[in-house]
Amino acid sequence: MKRIPRRLFTEGFKREAIKLVTEQQLNAAQAGRQLNIDPKPIHLWIVQSKHGELTGTL
Numbered sequence: 001m002k003r004i005p006r007r008l009f010t011e012g013f014k015r016e017a018i019k020l021v022t023e024q025q026l027n028a029a030q031a032g033r034q035l036n037i038d039p040k041p042i043h044l045w046i047v048q049s050k051h052g053e054l055t056g057t058l
Helices: 013-021 028-035 039-050
Strands: none
Touching: 013 028, 013 039, 028 039
């Protein structure tokens, strides 16, 4: 079976996803649906952002 490649997200995309949760009062599931991604990474990005560890790829 062929492996599906992981999606890579820029730091800017991650910050926009975080803003949906923090500023627009959406929960991670709603933000994930809007962005067509799983909500689990959004939770992780929020934690990373709070600790100053948020980085992007590309």
